[in-house]
Amino acid sequence: MKRAALVADQLFPPDDAPPPWPGRSVLLDGSIMYVRDTPATSAGAEPALYVHGLGGSSTNWTDLAGLLAHRLDGQAIDLPGFGRSEPARSYSIPAQAARVARWIEYSDRGPVHLFGNSLGGAIAVRVAGTRPDLVRTLTLVSPAMPFLDPRRSMQSRMLPLLAVPLAERLATWQLAKITPEEMTRQVTDACFADPSRISEQRRLEAIEELRRRYEVDHYVASYLRTFRGLISSFLRAYLPGPGSQWRVAAQIGVPTLVIGGRQDRLVDIRVAPQVARVIPDSRLLILDGVGHVAQMEVPRMVARAVVALLDEVGHRADAR
Template sequence: MKRATLRPDHLLPEHSVPPPWPGREVRLEGTVTYVRDTPATAPGAEPALYVHGLGGSSQNWTDLAYLLADHLDGQAIDLPGFGRSEPGRRYTVPAFADRVIRWIEHSGRGPVHLFGNSLGGAISVHVAGVRPDLVRSLTLISPALPFLDFRRSLQGRMLPLLAIPRGERLAAWRLAQVAPEVMAQQVMEASVADLSRICDQRREEALEEIRARHEATHHAAAYVRTFRGLVSSFLRSYLPGSGSLWRLAGTVGAPTLVVGGRADRLVDVRVAPQTARVVPDSRLLMLDGVGHVAQLEVPRLVARAVLGLLAETGDAVKRSDMAG
């Protein structure tokens, strides 16, 4: 493990607030997967794929994908049951990872620079561990790799509901009762350390997305089932056998950037440094006063670290080296 390198800010595009990138529905293995494209703005860009976290969507990557479009030809997917993708049959880390693998194969763009936030980080580690041929580099932002002290996560309050009979239905019912405006504020407060960093346009987009989820009958159940699947993967990681995310992380061969926020309220802040220690070829960036979604809260800092990773590994940034 070593410290992440930050490339100069002037190598990035000027400050802008782009709208969500255009998307399309793709039928994959019988169900619809929604994909947003952030086309490259310069020749020679490498393919990238962005994977969101629990309760998130492809829109979580709008700003970072814009900042990196000079170097990366980006796509962001909505996982099954989230965003505009149709529900899935299973909501486990391996099942989500299989969907990501199928998409990379279907798109014919691999190997890709793979990005994952939170649950998406756990999924990305799984993909990189089982299919190293599909991953050029790995960027993990507050990855939800296993930890057992759920007092260090606001989501730990859901655990008792999952432990009782019919608790999953009760938790889903409770989520469905929260008004979209209240839910949007709660999500923002839980995920972001400094709300002043989130502009009015992003707040309105988040509210619109939560309103759409509120009308989707499957969303609450998908959220709770995914949370249960994530907790199960945490527990299996501390038991003998091949299902450990930590053991998979130790096999990742791709050059990796790990970003953590020291004000993260959803994933134990000790997980990001531990991830960087376990992944063999890793760089760590810990950010003071930043929460769970650094790509939303401080996208320019994250983009500078990504350019540092790419420059160090010799991918996609020869133009930056010449300009700098």
């Protein structure tokens, strides 16, 4: 593990808030997956794939992907049951990782620069550790790798709900009592260290996306089942056998950037350094005054670290 490098901020265009990337529905193995494309703005850009966190969607990467478009030809997917993708039979981490790997194969763009935030980080770890042929570099933003102290996450209050019969009906009833505007505020407060960093455009987009979630029957079930799959991966990580997320992480051979926000309220702040210690070729960046979604809260800082990683990997290739 070493400290992450940063390129100069002047390499990126002035701050703006581009609209979400154009999206399309793709029939993949009998189920609809929604994909957003950020076309490259320069020749020679390499393929990238972005994977969002629990309760998020492909729009969580709009700002970062726009900043990186001069280097990366980006795609972001909606995981099963989220955004505009159809639900799945299984929401376990291995099943989600298999879906991501299948998309890379289907799109015929691999190996890709793979990005994951939170749940998406756990999924990306699984992909990189089990399918190294599909990944060039790995960037993890507050990856939801296993930790067992529930006091370290605001989502710990949801744990009893996983054991309650008819939990999905109860959660749906509770959700119906909260307006999309209030839910957006709650999510922003949980994920951002400084909620004022979210622009008015992004806030309105989030409200509109939440309204769509209220209109689909599968959203709450997908959320709870995905959360259950994530917690299951936490428990299995400390049992014997090859299923441990930590054992998978130790197998990752690609250059990796791990980013954590010191004010993260959803993932234990000790997780990011531990991930960087376990992955052999890793770089660590801990950001003060930043929460759970650094790619949304401080996208320029994340972009500076990503481009430094890309430059380092490019220099290695040139030296061979």
